[in-house]
Amino acid sequence: MLDTLDLAVVIALALAAAYYFGKDYFIKSDEASSAGFVAHGAEQSRDLIATLKKNNKNAVVFFGSQTGTAEDYATKLSKELHSKFGLRVLNADLADFDYDNLLDLDPDYLVFFVVATYGEGEPTDNAVEFFNWLDNDADQMANLKYTVFSLGNSTYEFFNAVGIKLNEKLESLGAESFAPYGQGDDGVGTMDEDFLAWKEQCFDSLKNNLNFEEKELVYEPSFELEELSSKSALDEGVSNGEPNKKYVEGTTDLSRGPFDHTHPYLAPISYTKELFKSSDRSCVHVEFDTSASNLKYTTGDHLAVWPSNPDEKVDAFIKCFALEAKRNAVFKLKSLDSTVHVPFPTPITYEAVIRHHMEISGPISRQALMSIASFAPNPEVKTKCVELGSDRAKFAQEIHSKFYNLADALLKISAGVPWSNVPFVFLIELIASLQPRYYSISSSASTEKSKIHITAVVEAEEKDGVLVTGVATNLLKNVEVAQNGKNDSLVCNYDLNGPSNKFSKFKLPVHVRRSTFKLPSNPSTPIILVGPGTGVAPMRGFIRERVNLLKKGEGVRLGKTLLFYGCRNNADYLYQDEWPVYSEALGETFEMEVALSREDPNKKVYVQDKIKARAKEIDSLIQDGAFIYVCGDASRMARDVQSTFAKILSEQRDISIEKATELVKSMKVQNRYQEDVW
Ligand code: FAD
Structure with missing residues (x-):
């Protein structure tokens, strides 16, 4: 046991060491209650002004975040604004407040927005209501002092659409920007650098235009x-990594939803299979059994898998x-x-x-x-x-x-x-x-009512002599190997039993995210499906849905289903044995074109080439009201495919490429051209 003198010496030494090693970040835990930023808790008021006043804040960092990156940037920005400039910051989820307060906010408050663009230029789920309010209810905002950092990806058509729109809208409503608009590009891998550059400009504005004094960075x-x-x-009530408190306490029925990003369903994995035939790459088919829960999905939705x-x-x-x-x-x-x-x-x-x-x-x-x-x-x-x-x-x-x-x-x-x-x-x-990873569901909700299938390519690649691995996909591969009693060597190993053995016998936490990637309601509408690689996942779900419709419905008239699939060669041909079965069931209404990019060393063939080769028929299907679905790689494929469709329309209808591009865009607006790309 340490006596009082020993203890005093130990504390003095520890403080000296902390000061020596960490002058810039000296920890002020005794000033704990004055920590400069707050993240708004769920039970708090939705009244922004009341919250700011109650907590003695003079700045807000709002985030619109889907995968956690914008939230992470916002949180770090909030801390830094406090440490460097003494700002008392509320770090706030855009979904947590009523927005009318922004119209009456005192100009002394500074408002920072850190917002991501998701999918087809849409706001993130937590920012949807805010943008609805901006579009429909926001009035003049001359009182608002703001700045925006926008997170986007230049491989998507609507690059940073949300941040750009926010900045323009606030400007048009008379709000005053106190620092330049900034944006980051994940598509070229410069997001961190773009954020740093914007932050520097922002801090310069605080110093030079708003007369804030910059202090030495102090970690609080x-x-x-x-x-x-x-x-x-082992004690009761101690978490071993359970997804949330309900799982630690175990007092609520965990099989009943709602299931979402705060509360997953611990789903048994009933079946797994390796889909690739070569040993150097891997893609796993995973089936989650939802029969003991009320977790529901519709075909085309996404499954979020919570990894460790x-x-x-x-x-x-x-x-x-x-x-x-x-x-x-x-x-x-x-x-x-x-x-x-x-x-x-x-x-x-x-x-x-x-x-x-x-x-x-x-x-x-x-x-x-x-x-x-x-x-x-x-x-x-x-x-x-x-x-x-x-x-x-x-x-x-x-x-x-x-x-x-x-x-x-x-x-x-x-x-x-x-x-x-x-x-x-x-x-x-x-x-x-650690964030859940999303997967396009590859089953059909009408065929697999209490099963959810996903198709995940395992991320493990040697780059410059370093083996770079993905978290969730290698976990799924571990499950596949263990469940099928294989001896395959694994690039990394997981504790499959999970916290307090709660994940034993192959269970993982999951939730469903609704998507807008949906079949037309009329089954006689023709559909053109483009899904190279794992992009074929939701297409499999759509096709199974159509097979089921035909099986069930007397006199159902199905429109054409034209599937374009692409892979390297026969070794990574996904679900190769299933397509003939679907073809048999759907008869003439189903056709599949396969682009094998590495089969012929002299000629790489991609889905776009196969699409081009059927230009005339595609144009006529579009004239017949066809819906187009594209899923998979956002960086090159989705763009190339879109411009291929535009070229087809231009050539077949003898119109300019600009007009044809507009036509494709208008199909998007009408939901007749849908993308599920990542
Ligand atoms: P992560 O751990 O997230 O790593 C991502 C990448 O970074 C990997 O390539 C990894 O190798 C690399 N990496 C890891 N560490 C480092 C490091 N230190 N430095 C640099 N790079 C590093 N995927 C599918 O396979 N099938 C689908 O159907 C599917 N559907 C999707 C649908 C949606 C809506 C979205 C958004 C994504 C979808 N994805 C799908 C992608 C999926 O969500 C995951 O992003 C993917 O499986 C990788 O997850 P991971 O945890 O294995 O890799």
């Missing part, structure tokens, strides 16, 4: 972590931050502001957080490197870290192009010396929450 935790030495991972991290990545992370001794220790996390949301259920073990709640595998950003530098194990490592973090080209060459994740990068920089000074709360705030 948003949470207080308390270790519970008397508790163990593999053993190898968890171990490497623990080693990097010297957390071996704390692996199974239990702690609880207290939010330092009544409206801040604790990102996972606590009490919880360290390992459970790392395995189930942190995105530890993805690429590291320059900003992350800069912010963690002050916790470096020694001054030399700190200098190296700052050097890399402040030099864009050097960072790209030495970190980004090597595909390092956080632990890889830090250990590389420190030559293997563990980063034992980094507070775990800092890591919780730095690292994005």
Whole structure:
């Protein structure tokens, strides 16, 4: 036992070390309750002005986020605005407020918007209502001082449409922009850099135009972590990484929804199959059994799969931050502001957080490197870290192009010396929450009423001598190998039993996300389906639906189904044995064209080539009211396919390419040209 004097010496040493190693980020946990940003909790008022006043805030960072990236940027921006400029920031989900308050907001408040564009230039789910309000109810907004950072992807047609629209709309309503509009491009991989560049401009405006003084960056935790030495991972009420509190408590019926991004269904996996025939690449077919739940879907929806991290990545992370001794220790996390949301259920073990709640595998950003530098194990490592973090080209060459994740990068920089000074709360705030991954459902809701099929290509590729792996797809591959009793070697290994063995016997948390990718209501409408690679997933669902319609319905008249599928060769030909069965059932109404891109070394054939080859018939199907569906790779395929359809219309109807492009666009507006691309 330590006596009082020993304890005082230990504390003094710890404080000295913290100050020495972390001058820039000295932790002010005693000032905890003044933490500068708040994330709005679900139980809070929807009245923005009342919330700002009650919490003594003078700025808002709103986020419109689908996959968590915009939310992550917004959260970090909120913290930095507080640390550097003393702004008292409310970090707010756009869905959490009534917007009329924006019309009456005092001009002293600064409003930042960090918004992503989703799908066909649409707002993210949590921003839909806000944009409806902007379009229909927003009045003049001369009081509003705002700026916008927009997240988008230039491989999509409606690049950053949401941020651009927001900025223009606010301007047209008389709002005053206090810093330039900024946008990022995920399509060319520059999102982090674009965000940093915008942030710099934004901070310049705060300093130069609004006279804010920039302070030295001081890290202030948003949470207080308390270790519970008397508790163990086995104790009741302690989370081992369960998806939410209901799963920890186990007092509610977990088979009843609603199931969404806050509450998944723990679905048994009833069947898995490897679809590729070669051993170097893998694509798994997975069937989830929903019969014991009220989870419903319609054909064309998406399934969100909640992943966990593999053993190898968890171990490497623990080693990097010297957390071996704390692996199974239990702690609880207290939010330092009544409206801040604790990102996972606590009490919880360290390992459970790392395995189930942190995105530890993805690429590291320059900003992350800069912010963690002050916790470096020694001054030399700190200098190296700052050097890399402040030099864009050097960072790209030495970190980004090597595909390092956080632990890889830090250990590389420190030559293997563990980063034992980094507070775990800092890591919780730095690292994005592990997000569900979406999959286009490949079953038909009318055929498989209580099963959901997905088709996932496993991400594992050697790049520059580094094996880069995807989190969710390798988990699904692990399930497939274990469930089928195979001896295949795996590139990474997962704890398939899950928290407290709750995922044992092959279960995974999932929820359904409704999509707008839907068959025409009239079955006699012809459909043209373009689905190369795993893009064929929802097409399989559509075709199964049509087969079922024919089986069930007396005198059902089906329109033509023309499927364009593409793969490299016979080894990755998905569902090869199923298509003849569908063809047999649908008869003349079904036709399939297959583009094998690597079959002939002298000639690569893509789906676009196959589409072009049937130009005349396609034009006539479109004239007959055909719906077109495109699914798969957003970067090249979707664009090329769209311009192929435009070329066909131009040539067949003898109209200009511009007019034909407009025609395709108008088909999109009428929902007759639908895309499900990622
Ligand atoms: P992640 O862990 O998310 O990694 C993503 C990529 O980054 C991988 O290629 C990985 O290798 C790479 N990576 C990992 N670590 C690093 C690093 N340190 N540095 C650089 N790169 C790194 N996919 C399908 O297969 N089938 C579908 O039907 C399907 N439908 C979709 C529908 C929608 C609406 C959306 C949005 C996506 C869909 N996807 C589909 C894609 C899917 O959601 C996942 O993105 C994909 O499976 C990869 O997930 P993952 O967790 O395995 O990879």
